[in-house]
Amino acid sequence: xxxxxxxxxxxxxxxxxxxxxxxxxxxxxxxxxxxxxxxxxxxxxxxxxxxxxxxxxxxxxxxxxxxxxxxxxxxxxxxxxxxxxxxxxxxxxxxxxxxxxxxxxxxxxxxxxxxxxxxxxxxxxxxxxxxx
Numbered sequence: 001x002x003x004x005x006x007x008x009x010x011x012x013x014x015x016x017x018x019x020x021x022x023x024x025x026x027x028x029x030x031x032x033x034x035x036x037x038x039x040x041x042x043x044x045x046x047x048x049x050x051x052x053x054x055x056x057x058x059x060x061x062x063x064x065x066x067x068x069x070x071x072x073x074x075x076x077x078x079x080x081x082x083x084x085x086x087x088x089x090x091x092x093x094x095x096x097x098x099x100x101x102x103x104x105x106x107x108x109x110x111x112x113x114x115x116x117x118x119x120x121x122x123x124x125x126x127x128x129x130x131x132x
């Protein structure tokens with residue numbers, strides 16, 4: 001039940017825990033950001049220029065004449081690095097998905113931090129109401 005303060009003849013709700021309300025509102029706004037996240041995948045897309053291994057090939061001595069570019073998606077799974085070869089047409093698709101993953105991870109981190117703050121505030125409010 002909210003308290004009502006009266007000033008100059010008009011009744012209006014007394015200020016509640018504005019910090020809690022502001023943090024709750026921010027949490028809900030951030031949570032809506034989850035709907036904006038598209039397809040995602042963990043990892044990094046690399047563009048590599050490779051040596052072929054033939055001693056007489058120009059790529060063995062001149063970095064500018066290496067073969068490629070070859071694209072790979074690199075990520076960790078069960079403590080091991082996994083490299084997946086990608087077609088040149090697939091590289092931008094996976095690069096965008098990797099960016100979406102980083103965006104999602106950052107958003108979840110912010111939501112986690114804000115959620116813990118709100119939970120602490122709610123617990124403190126519940127404890128203070130219990131003592132009243």
